[in-house]
Amino acid sequence: MATVFSTAVSQLLPSLLPLLSSILLLPKTLFTFQAGKNTQKTLNIGNSCLFFFPLPKVTEISYVICIQVTGLWIKAQTMADSNEMSINLVVLGKTQTGKSAAGNSLLGSSDFESRLSPSSVTTCCSLGRSGRILGLIRRNGCESALRVRVLDTPSYPHTALSKEQVRDTVRAALAHHFGEEGLHLALLVLRSDLPLCPDESSDTVQLIQELLGPKWKDFTAVLLTHADKAEEAGYSEETYLCSASSTLLSLLSSVQHKYIFLDNHNSIIKEERNIVLTKLLNFIRKNNYQVLLKHSKE
Ligand SMILES: Nc1nc2c(ncn2[C@@H]2O[C@H](COP(=O)(O)OP(=O)(O)OP(=O)(O)O)[C@@H](O)[C@H]2O)c(=O)[nH]1
Numbered sequence: 641m642a643t644v645f646s647t648a649v650s651q652l653l654p655s656l657l658p659l660l661s662s663i664l665l666l667p668k669t670l671f672t673f674q675a676g677k678n679t680q681k682t683l684n685i686g687n688s689c690l691f692f693f694p695l696p697k698v699t700e701i702s703y704v705i706c707i708q709v710t711g712l713w714i715k716a717q718t719m720a721d722s723n724e725m726s727i728n729l730v731v732l733g734k735t736q737t738g739k740s741a742a743g744n745s746l747l748g749s750s751d752f753e754s755r756l757s758p759s760s761v762t763t764c765c766s767l768g769r770s771g772r773i774l775g776l777i778r779r780n781g782c783e784s785a786l787r788v789r790v791l792d793t794p795s796y797p798h799t800a801l802s803k804e805q806v807r808d809t810v811r812a813a814l815a816h817h818f819g820e821e822g823l824h825l826a827l828l829v830l831r832s833d834l835p836l837c838p839d840e841s842s843d844t845v846q847l848i849q850e851l852l853g854p855k856w857k858d859f860t861a862v863l864l865t866h867a868d869k870a871e872e873a874g875y876s877e878e879t880y881l882c883s884a885s886s887t888l889l890s891l892l893s894s895v896q897h898k899y900i901f902l903d904n905h906n907s908i909i910k911e912e913r914n915i916v917l918t919k920l921l922n923f924i925r926k927n928n929y930q931v932l933l934k935h936s937k938e
Protein backbone atom coordinates (compact mmCIF):
# COMPACT_ATOMS: atom_id res chain seq x y z
CA MET A 641 0.00 0.00 0.00
CA ALA A 642 2.79 2.41 0.82
CA THR A 643 6.06 2.88 -1.01
CA VAL A 644 8.77 3.97 1.41
CA PHE A 645 11.70 5.72 -0.21
CA SER A 646 14.08 6.58 2.56
CA THR A 647 16.47 3.78 3.43
CA ALA A 648 18.40 5.78 6.04
CA VAL A 649 15.55 5.47 8.46
CA SER A 650 14.53 1.93 7.65
CA GLN A 651 15.22 0.87 11.21
CA LEU A 652 12.33 3.05 12.28
CA LEU A 653 9.91 1.44 9.89
CA PRO A 654 8.50 -1.34 12.08
CA SER A 655 7.26 1.19 14.59
CA LEU A 656 5.96 3.51 11.87
CA LEU A 657 4.13 1.08 9.66
CA PRO A 658 0.96 0.88 11.75
CA LEU A 659 0.80 4.67 11.79
CA LEU A 660 1.41 4.87 8.05
CA SER A 661 -1.20 2.24 7.30
CA SER A 662 -3.80 3.95 9.38
CA ILE A 663 -3.05 7.29 7.71
CA LEU A 664 -3.30 5.87 4.23
CA LEU A 665 -6.67 4.44 5.12
CA LEU A 666 -8.01 7.76 6.35
CA PRO A 667 -11.05 8.94 4.42
CA LYS A 668 -10.24 11.19 1.48
CA THR A 669 -12.45 13.86 3.00
CA LEU A 670 -9.59 14.72 5.35
CA PHE A 671 -7.50 15.85 2.41
CA THR A 672 -8.79 19.16 1.26
CA PHE A 673 -6.19 20.40 -1.19
CA GLN A 674 -6.49 20.30 -4.96
CA ALA A 675 -4.19 18.75 -7.51
CA GLY A 676 -2.37 21.24 -9.68
CA LYS A 677 -1.98 23.68 -6.84
CA ASN A 678 1.21 23.73 -4.88
CA THR A 679 -0.53 23.75 -1.56
CA GLN A 680 0.31 21.56 1.36
CA LYS A 681 -1.44 20.57 4.53
CA THR A 682 -0.25 19.42 7.88
CA LEU A 683 -1.91 17.05 10.23
CA ASN A 684 -0.77 16.30 13.76
CA ILE A 685 -1.28 12.79 15.04
CA GLY A 686 0.21 12.11 18.46
CA ASN A 687 3.77 13.40 18.48
CA SER A 688 4.15 13.07 14.71
CA CYS A 689 3.72 15.94 12.35
CA LEU A 690 2.56 14.95 8.89
CA PHE A 691 2.83 16.97 5.72
CA PHE A 692 0.65 16.02 2.78
CA PHE A 693 1.72 17.05 -0.69
CA PRO A 694 -0.55 16.53 -3.66
CA LEU A 695 1.06 14.98 -6.73
CA PRO A 696 0.31 17.59 -9.39
CA LYS A 697 -1.08 16.47 -12.72
CA VAL A 698 -1.63 12.93 -11.55
CA THR A 699 -4.86 12.86 -9.66
CA GLU A 700 -6.28 14.60 -6.66
CA ILE A 701 -6.29 11.31 -4.84
CA SER A 702 -2.57 10.57 -4.91
CA TYR A 703 -0.39 12.16 -2.29
CA VAL A 704 3.13 12.17 -1.02
CA ILE A 705 3.14 11.88 2.73
CA CYS A 706 6.16 12.93 4.77
CA ILE A 707 6.41 11.96 8.39
CA GLN A 708 8.77 13.57 10.83
CA VAL A 709 9.77 11.36 13.71
CA THR A 710 12.64 12.21 16.01
CA GLY A 711 13.99 14.72 13.52
CA LEU A 712 14.17 12.26 10.60
CA TRP A 713 11.94 12.22 7.56
CA ILE A 714 10.22 9.32 5.92
CA LYS A 715 8.52 9.82 2.60
CA ALA A 716 5.71 7.59 1.46
CA GLN A 717 3.37 7.73 -1.48
CA THR A 718 -0.25 6.79 -1.29
CA MET A 719 -1.03 3.99 -3.64
CA ALA A 720 -4.60 3.40 -2.53
CA ASP A 721 -6.38 4.95 -5.50
CA SER A 722 -3.52 5.60 -7.87
CA ASN A 723 -4.60 2.99 -10.40
CA GLU A 724 -7.91 4.72 -10.93
CA MET A 725 -9.12 8.18 -11.89
CA SER A 726 -12.63 9.65 -11.78
CA ILE A 727 -14.01 12.52 -13.80
CA ASN A 728 -17.16 14.34 -12.78
CA LEU A 729 -19.33 15.90 -15.49
CA VAL A 730 -22.71 17.62 -15.73
CA VAL A 731 -24.80 18.04 -18.90
CA LEU A 732 -26.71 21.33 -19.25
CA GLY A 733 -28.76 22.85 -22.03
CA LYS A 734 -32.07 23.54 -23.65
CA THR A 735 -34.77 20.92 -23.92
CA GLN A 736 -34.52 18.05 -26.39
CA THR A 737 -30.95 18.85 -27.33
CA GLY A 738 -29.76 15.34 -26.43
CA LYS A 739 -28.44 15.89 -22.89
CA SER A 740 -29.63 12.55 -21.53
CA ALA A 741 -28.52 10.74 -24.69
CA ALA A 742 -25.09 12.37 -24.35
CA GLY A 743 -24.92 11.24 -20.71
CA ASN A 744 -25.71 7.70 -21.81
CA SER A 745 -23.07 7.88 -24.55
CA LEU A 746 -20.39 8.96 -22.08
CA LEU A 747 -21.34 6.30 -19.57
CA GLY A 748 -21.82 3.57 -22.14
CA SER A 749 -25.22 2.85 -20.62
CA SER A 750 -28.88 3.68 -20.91
CA ASP A 751 -29.21 5.01 -17.36
CA PHE A 752 -31.01 8.20 -18.42
CA GLU A 753 -34.41 8.34 -20.09
CA SER A 754 -33.90 9.76 -23.56
CA ARG A 755 -36.65 10.13 -26.15
CA LEU A 756 -38.28 12.46 -28.58
CA SER A 757 -41.06 14.36 -26.88
CA PRO A 758 -43.09 17.55 -27.39
CA SER A 759 -42.44 18.36 -23.73
CA SER A 760 -39.29 18.13 -21.60
CA VAL A 761 -38.55 14.53 -20.61
CA THR A 762 -36.05 14.91 -17.75
CA THR A 763 -37.57 16.57 -14.70
CA CYS A 764 -35.02 15.86 -11.99
CA CYS A 765 -31.29 15.43 -11.68
CA SER A 766 -29.78 11.97 -11.57
CA LEU A 767 -26.24 10.70 -11.36
CA GLY A 768 -24.96 7.94 -13.63
CA ARG A 769 -21.66 6.10 -13.11
CA SER A 770 -19.63 4.16 -15.61
CA GLY A 771 -17.73 1.00 -14.79
CA ARG A 772 -13.92 0.91 -14.93
CA ILE A 773 -12.86 2.00 -18.41
CA LEU A 774 -9.48 0.67 -19.44
CA GLY A 775 -7.17 1.66 -22.28
CA LEU A 776 -7.47 5.46 -21.96
CA ILE A 777 -5.07 6.50 -19.20
CA ARG A 778 -1.51 5.52 -18.43
CA ARG A 779 0.25 6.81 -15.34
CA ASN A 780 3.83 6.11 -14.29
CA GLY A 781 4.06 3.56 -17.08
CA CYS A 782 1.05 1.61 -15.83
CA GLU A 783 -2.46 1.40 -17.15
CA SER A 784 -5.06 3.19 -15.01
CA ALA A 785 -8.80 2.80 -15.08
CA LEU A 786 -11.12 5.71 -15.74
CA ARG A 787 -14.45 6.11 -14.03
CA VAL A 788 -16.92 8.62 -15.45
CA ARG A 789 -19.74 10.19 -13.47
CA VAL A 790 -22.37 12.22 -15.28
CA LEU A 791 -25.11 14.31 -13.72
CA ASP A 792 -28.16 14.49 -16.01
CA THR A 793 -30.29 17.60 -15.49
CA PRO A 794 -33.67 19.03 -16.46
CA SER A 795 -33.46 21.47 -19.35
CA TYR A 796 -33.20 25.23 -18.92
CA PRO A 797 -35.73 26.57 -19.88
CA HIS A 798 -38.12 23.66 -19.19
CA THR A 799 -41.68 23.02 -20.34
CA ALA A 800 -43.00 22.37 -16.81
CA LEU A 801 -40.47 23.83 -14.37
CA SER A 802 -39.62 27.46 -13.74
CA LYS A 803 -36.07 28.65 -14.35
CA GLU A 804 -35.62 29.08 -10.59
CA GLN A 805 -36.77 25.51 -9.94
CA VAL A 806 -34.29 24.14 -12.48
CA ARG A 807 -31.44 26.30 -11.20
CA ASP A 808 -32.08 25.37 -7.55
CA THR A 809 -32.46 21.66 -8.25
CA VAL A 810 -29.26 21.54 -10.34
CA ARG A 811 -27.33 23.54 -7.75
CA ALA A 812 -28.45 21.20 -4.96
CA ALA A 813 -27.59 18.09 -7.01
CA LEU A 814 -24.12 19.42 -7.87
CA ALA A 815 -23.43 20.08 -4.19
CA HIS A 816 -24.80 16.69 -3.20
CA HIS A 817 -22.99 14.56 -5.78
CA PHE A 818 -19.81 16.52 -6.45
CA GLY A 819 -19.35 18.46 -3.21
CA GLU A 820 -16.71 16.03 -2.00
CA GLU A 821 -14.60 15.61 -5.14
CA GLY A 822 -15.59 18.63 -7.22
CA LEU A 823 -16.75 19.07 -10.79
CA HIS A 824 -14.28 18.72 -13.66
CA LEU A 825 -16.39 19.94 -16.58
CA ALA A 826 -19.85 21.25 -17.39
CA LEU A 827 -21.00 20.16 -20.85
CA LEU A 828 -23.16 22.72 -22.61
CA VAL A 829 -25.26 20.65 -25.01
CA LEU A 830 -26.34 22.15 -28.35
CA ARG A 831 -27.81 20.56 -31.48
CA SER A 832 -25.43 20.75 -34.41
CA ASP A 833 -28.31 20.26 -36.88
CA LEU A 834 -29.91 23.57 -35.84
CA PRO A 835 -28.36 27.00 -36.26
CA LEU A 836 -27.56 28.93 -33.11
CA CYS A 837 -29.16 32.38 -33.29
CA PRO A 838 -28.11 35.43 -31.25
CA ASP A 839 -29.25 35.20 -27.60
CA GLU A 840 -30.29 31.58 -28.07
CA SER A 841 -27.60 30.07 -25.88
CA SER A 842 -27.73 32.93 -23.41
CA ASP A 843 -30.13 31.14 -21.03
CA THR A 844 -27.82 28.16 -20.69
CA VAL A 845 -24.71 30.31 -20.48
CA GLN A 846 -26.39 32.37 -17.77
CA LEU A 847 -27.27 29.20 -15.85
CA ILE A 848 -23.69 27.93 -16.13
CA GLN A 849 -22.36 31.29 -14.97
CA GLU A 850 -24.68 31.24 -11.97
CA LEU A 851 -23.70 27.68 -11.07
CA LEU A 852 -19.96 27.80 -11.72
CA GLY A 853 -19.14 31.44 -11.07
CA PRO A 854 -16.57 33.65 -12.82
CA LYS A 855 -14.29 30.75 -13.84
CA TRP A 856 -17.06 29.08 -15.84
CA LYS A 857 -15.21 29.35 -19.17
CA ASP A 858 -12.34 27.20 -17.90
CA PHE A 859 -14.78 24.52 -16.77
CA THR A 860 -17.19 24.44 -19.72
CA ALA A 861 -17.04 22.49 -22.98
CA VAL A 862 -19.66 22.50 -25.76
CA LEU A 863 -21.15 19.20 -26.92
CA LEU A 864 -22.60 19.44 -30.42
CA THR A 865 -25.04 16.56 -30.66
CA HIS A 866 -26.80 15.26 -33.80
CA ALA A 867 -23.43 15.19 -35.59
CA ASP A 868 -24.86 12.35 -37.73
CA LYS A 869 -27.41 14.78 -39.20
CA ALA A 870 -24.77 17.41 -39.95
CA GLU A 871 -22.67 14.72 -41.60
CA GLU A 872 -25.63 13.47 -43.64
CA ALA A 873 -26.08 17.03 -44.90
CA GLY A 874 -22.51 16.88 -46.19
CA TYR A 875 -20.66 18.80 -43.48
CA SER A 876 -17.31 17.81 -42.09
CA GLU A 877 -16.32 19.42 -38.77
CA GLU A 878 -14.21 21.95 -40.66
CA THR A 879 -16.86 22.94 -43.24
CA TYR A 880 -19.49 23.07 -40.48
CA LEU A 881 -17.43 25.56 -38.49
CA CYS A 882 -16.74 27.61 -41.63
CA SER A 883 -20.51 28.01 -42.13
CA ALA A 884 -21.47 28.28 -38.44
CA SER A 885 -23.21 31.35 -37.03
CA SER A 886 -21.09 34.02 -35.40
CA THR A 887 -23.05 33.33 -32.21
CA LEU A 888 -21.79 29.74 -32.11
CA LEU A 889 -18.25 30.73 -33.10
CA SER A 890 -18.01 33.35 -30.40
CA LEU A 891 -19.36 30.88 -27.80
CA LEU A 892 -16.73 28.30 -28.85
CA SER A 893 -14.07 30.96 -28.69
CA SER A 894 -15.14 32.01 -25.20
CA VAL A 895 -14.69 28.44 -23.92
CA GLN A 896 -11.23 28.24 -25.54
CA HIS A 897 -12.49 26.03 -28.38
CA LYS A 898 -13.38 23.17 -26.12
CA TYR A 899 -16.03 21.48 -28.27
CA ILE A 900 -16.87 17.97 -29.35
CA PHE A 901 -19.15 16.79 -32.14
CA LEU A 902 -21.23 13.88 -30.91
CA ASP A 903 -23.42 11.38 -32.67
CA ASN A 904 -25.34 9.88 -29.78
CA HIS A 905 -26.64 7.03 -31.90
CA ASN A 906 -23.15 5.98 -32.96
CA SER A 907 -21.30 6.48 -29.69
CA ILE A 908 -22.76 3.24 -28.44
CA ILE A 909 -19.69 1.85 -30.24
CA LYS A 910 -16.86 1.56 -27.75
CA GLU A 911 -14.23 3.10 -30.05
CA GLU A 912 -16.42 6.17 -30.72
CA ARG A 913 -17.02 6.62 -27.03
CA ASN A 914 -13.32 6.34 -26.25
CA ILE A 915 -12.53 9.08 -28.79
CA VAL A 916 -14.99 11.41 -27.02
CA LEU A 917 -13.67 10.51 -23.56
CA THR A 918 -10.08 11.10 -24.70
CA LYS A 919 -11.04 14.60 -25.88
CA LEU A 920 -12.71 15.32 -22.54
CA LEU A 921 -9.66 14.05 -20.66
CA ASN A 922 -7.47 16.39 -22.71
CA PHE A 923 -9.66 19.37 -21.76
CA ILE A 924 -9.43 18.37 -18.10
CA ARG A 925 -5.65 17.84 -18.34
CA LYS A 926 -5.19 21.26 -19.96
CA ASN A 927 -7.10 22.74 -17.02
CA ASN A 928 -4.57 21.07 -14.68
CA TYR A 929 -7.18 18.66 -13.30
CA GLN A 930 -8.70 21.52 -11.36
CA VAL A 931 -12.19 21.09 -9.94
CA LEU A 932 -14.97 23.47 -8.98
CA LEU A 933 -17.74 23.40 -6.39
CA LYS A 934 -15.77 21.36 -3.89
CA HIS A 935 -16.88 21.88 -0.29
CA SER A 936 -14.15 23.43 1.77
CA LYS A 937 -13.14 21.15 4.66
CA GLU A 938 -11.30 23.93 6.44
N1 LIG B 1 -29.97 11.68 -34.72
C1 LIG B 1 -29.67 11.97 -33.46
N2 LIG B 1 -30.64 12.03 -32.54
C2 LIG B 1 -30.29 12.34 -31.27
C3 LIG B 1 -28.96 12.62 -30.90
N3 LIG B 1 -28.93 12.91 -29.58
C4 LIG B 1 -30.20 12.81 -29.15
N4 LIG B 1 -31.02 12.48 -30.16
C5 LIG B 1 -32.47 12.28 -30.08
O1 LIG B 1 -33.06 13.47 -29.58
C6 LIG B 1 -34.20 13.15 -28.77
C7 LIG B 1 -34.09 13.83 -27.42
O2 LIG B 1 -32.98 13.28 -26.73
P1 LIG B 1 -32.85 13.41 -25.16
O3 LIG B 1 -31.60 12.71 -24.78
O4 LIG B 1 -34.10 12.95 -24.48
O5 LIG B 1 -32.70 14.98 -25.01
P2 LIG B 1 -32.72 15.83 -23.67
O6 LIG B 1 -31.96 17.07 -23.92
O7 LIG B 1 -32.29 15.00 -22.52
O8 LIG B 1 -34.26 16.17 -23.57
P3 LIG B 1 -35.10 16.72 -22.27
O9 LIG B 1 -34.78 15.83 -21.11
O10 LIG B 1 -36.51 16.57 -22.75
O11 LIG B 1 -34.72 18.13 -22.09
C8 LIG B 1 -34.24 11.62 -28.69
O12 LIG B 1 -35.17 11.13 -29.63
C9 LIG B 1 -32.83 11.20 -29.06
O13 LIG B 1 -32.77 9.91 -29.66
C10 LIG B 1 -27.94 12.54 -31.91
O14 LIG B 1 -26.75 12.77 -31.69
N5 LIG B 1 -28.36 12.22 -33.18
Ligand SMILES: [Mg+2]
Binds near residue numbers: 739741753754761793
Ligand atom coordinates in the same frame (compact mmCIF):
# COMPACT_ATOMS: atom_id res chain seq x y z
MG1 LIG C 1 -33.19 14.59 -20.70
